[in-house]
Amino acid sequence: MEMFDDPARWLPFTFAALMGVSILVYVVLDGFDLGVGVLFPFATDDEKDTMVASIGPFWDANETWLVLAIGLLLVAFPTAHGEILTALYLPVAIMLIGLILRGVAFEFRVKAPTPHKASWNAAFLVGSLMTSLSQGFMLGKYIMGLESTLGTWAFAMITAVFLTVAYSFIGACWLILKTEGALQAKAVQWARGGIFGLALGLGAVSLATPLVSARIFDKWFAWPEMLWLAPLPILSALTVLLLWRSLSGLPNPQDKGARTPFLYSIVLFVLAFGGLAYSFYPYVVPEKITIYEAASAPESLMIILVGAVVVIPMIGGYTALAYTVFKGKAAELRYD
Amino acid sequence: MDTLMLSRIQFGANISFHILFPTITIALGWVLLFFKLRFNATGDGKWMEAYQFWVKVFALSFAMGVVSGITMSFQFGTNWPGFMEAVGNIAGPLLAYEIMTAFFLEAVFLGIMLFGFSRVPGWLHTLSTFLVAFGTSMSAFWIIVLNSWMHTPQGYEMIDGVAHATSWFEIIFNPSMPYRFIHMMLASGLTVAFLVAGLSAFRWLLGDRSGGVQATLKTGVYLGALLIPVQIFMGDLHGLNTLEYQPQKVAAMEGNWDTQSNVPLLLFAIPDEEARENRMEIGIPNGASLILKHKADGVVPGLNDFVTEDGEVLHPPVAPVFWSFRIMVGTGFAMLLLSWFAAFKMMRKGRGPAALPRVALFAMVPMAFSGWVATLAGWYTTEIGRQPWLVQGVLTTEQAVADVPAPFVGITLAAYLSIYVLLLGAYIAVLFYLARKGVSGDVPRPRTPLSGQAVASNVPAE
Known part of the structure; x- marks a missing residue:
């Protein structure tokens, strides 16, 4: 491909891909632990401890993917970084305060004196909600081209709710995988409730995106693109059906298929993300700045890429190690 | 206030809150490795x-550092x-290397x-303890490289108002980097020494x-006594x-x-930028000349050299x-004494x-946070x-x-500040609560579970 002859072409593309992967990994990984936080009010106090225990060893690293994603935006597309983040100034601030609250609540709820635990549980819930809602809000604003009108604001409020539902759905699927007994049974119920919201949200975003932008509409509804893009919506619908089926077989005494909903929800997140990425490419700031216009100098991107090629497989390796070390059920509490 | 001033205060507030916690975790990681290695070597339960x-x-400090650090990455x-x-x-690239070589390493191995x-x-x-300590130090290294480059930039050329790298070696090893890095690592060591001792x-x-308690008290005191003269020496080199x-x-x-020439070392003064002079000076004759030029009649540069002919001030606010x-140096000498x-x-x-x-034990308790004071002042x-x-x-600056309406910056600043005050209070209260809990016979049990299912059982039992 001629693209790969010119570093000013393939380097921005590679970095956009890396950034996309980081966002996707973040949305899946922090998605489930944010979702666990959002589900807090539906659990008993003992169950809350188990829920936190199921994400305890992972959440730090999960949030690091957000830092990597925003870091890649910052270092590879500096002008876009400024443009996007100043446009999203307030939701970013709300998200950051949410992340602060829930991050520290993790630690404080078990280290502060017992009477304070309920307050820190509340902080954990509020922080998780603030983070999920503001991320969904930013997604909506981004889809609407970062415009500030009453209509875009309303749409962003809707995506805020849907992304929060999506996070709590994948959170519930994570709990099905990591817990057993009464909590697992509850998690199955949560997931069954969430799946409708999830399907509705996916549908709304899929419909709204092409309607907002004629360019995106043309990208999807032109021949022959339509043909080879068709699998994306079909697979998504199929995954939703498979998810529904896998949930109806749970919980069962052998714990058979307890992983399946989590795996399917990852597939669904990947498909949804793929659709969005296709819609917006080559723009990094919708309809304004392409990745090629926003990219840093090739020599700076090159030196980052050299490091990334060496380091990212290592990160993958030791992340896998951590998930292996902490595999299996995070079980019920024993006070002793 | 305008957006610029509010943004500066906001960034200053965020980074001040943030640095408190890495300052602890950078050195505490190594101190933990020391405890673990002593335990491995002696089998003595006290370690x-x-x-x-x-x-x-x-764990608590790390969480505070992570969440306040995420804030920093967005505020750029x-x-x-x-x-x-x-x-x-x-x-x-410098920030990218920090994320890739440090953040993931410390976050993943922290779990283990x-x-x-x-x-x-x-x-x-x-090994995990080592990698977490190594990760926090790597993180400090890369961020100090960038910060030092902002003070003493080199290895770049400007093309159309945008800096392009010409030599990464010169960028990384810019003139102030070695001094600043060592000064900060020692600051972290001292912060932890006094926190542990306190x-x-x-x-x-x-x-x-x-x-x-005996082991940690000794570790804290000796570590502090060992590092403080090195730090004073290093600080002097950094000043030069x-x-x-x-x-x-x-x-x-x-x-x-x-x-x-013959500039005094001022112990007290109220710098007045309007009148461009000091009020109520108390100084040691020739002191500044001696410290900076190593001779009594050494010539020390003055602020008035940094005002352009048309009155533009290119020196920092003085007071x-x-x-x-003075607060940093004073705290340093209090550390030395104690x-x-x-x-x-x-x-x-x-x-x-x-x-x-x-009296020494009583002095150590408030001095537990002397490292924070000195680090922030520095x-x-x-x-x-x-x-x-x-x-x-x-x-x-x-x-x-950013071209953001000032009220936005003002509102978010107020939100950040109130949450920081709350969290700082909670953090210090929990440190003393954990210390008291340790005393009442409820010696902290391992956070670490004995079997797979105990992960859950141990968390609430703490």
Whole structure:
């Protein structure tokens, strides 16, 4: 491909891909632990401890993917970084305060004196909600081209709710995988409730995106693109059906298929993300700045890429190690 | 107030809150590794007791550092878009290397370090402790490289107002980097030494005579006594480096208005920028000349050299730099006095902490946070001392600020500040709560579970 002859072409593309992967990994990984936080009010106090225990060893690293994603935006597309983040100034601030609250609540709820635990549980819930809602809000604003009108604001409020539902759905699927007994049974119920919201949200975003932008509409509804893009919506619908089926077989005494909903929800997140990425490419700031216009100098991107090629497989390796070390059920509490 | 001033206060507030926690985790990681290695070597339970107590402090501090650090990474874009637009080609790779070589390493192995004690072989747990300590230090390295480059930039060329790298070696090993890095690592070591000594003294005063408390009290005092003279020496070298590359900052630190010889070392003064002179000076004759030029008639640069003919001020605001510097140095000497006195008492009597007079133990408790005071004062000196520049000689702070309505910045600033005050209070309260809990016989049990299912059971039981 001629693209790969010119570093000013393939380097921005590679970095956009890396950034996309980081966002996707973040949305899946922090998605489930944010979702666990959002589900807090539906659990008993003992169950809350188990829920936190199921994400305890992972959440730090999960949030690091957000830092990597925003870091890649910052270092590879500096002008876009400024443009996007100043446009999203307030939701970013709300998200950051949410992340602060829930991050520290993790630690404080078990280290502060017992009477304070309920307050820190509340902080954990509020922080998780603030983070999920503001991320969904930013997604909506981004889809609407970062415009500030009453209509875009309303749409962003809707995506805020849907992304929060999506996070709590994948959170519930994570709990099905990591817990057993009464909590697992509850998690199955949560997931069954969430799946409708999830399907509705996916549908709304899929419909709204092409309607907002004629360019995106043309990208999807032109021949022959339509043909080879068709699998994306079909697979998504199929995954939703498979998810529904896998949930109806749970919980069962052998714990058979307890992983399946989590795996399917990852597939669904990947498909949804793929659709969005296709819609917006080559723009990094919708309809304004392409990745090629926003990219840093090739020599700076090159030196980052050299490091990334060496380091990212290592990160993958030791992340896998951590998930292996902490595999299996995070079980019920024993006070002793 | 305008957006620029509010943005500066906001960034200053965020980074001040943030640095408190890495300052602890950078060195505490190594201290934990020391406890773990002592335990491996001696099998003495007191070292494990020390590890188990301080690993909790580490976990809490780490969480505070992570969440406040995420805030920083966003604020480059939300508040200072001009920074990345102008010098993104330099700052970008340095930040990327920090994320790739440090953040993931520390975050992933932290899980194993905290919760993996009984799930992984002993060597892997020790290795995880090492990797977390190494990760926090790597993180400090890369961020200090970038910060130092902002003070003493080199290895770049400007093309159409955008910096392009010409030599990464020169960028990384820029003139102030080695001094600043060592100065910060020692600051972290001292912060932890006094925190460990202070909380251990608190437990001792409450009657705790366990082996763990004795071990940590000794570790804290000796570490502090060892590092503080090195730090004073290093700080002096750093000052000479600053004199060479940022004389206007040193002029502000000394409160010296005119370039002249025989400059006194001011112990007290109220710098008045309107009148461009000091009021109520108390100084040691020739002191500044002696320190900076090593001779009594040495010529020290003055602030008035950094005002252009048309009246533009290119030196930092004087009073904050002047006073921050004095607070840092004063705290440093208080550290020297206390740690040497305590170390001397313990060594001479050979009875360990039992030889410490109560007054020393009482002094150690508030001094637990002396490292924070000195570190913040030091950073204010160097960062305010760089104003009006964001990148010395390349980009001013004003050029980089975002075009965001001032009320937005004001509202978010108020929100951040109230949450920081709340969290800081909770953090300090929990440290003392954990220390008290350790005393009442409820010696902290391992956070680390004995079997797979105990991960859950141990968390609430703490």
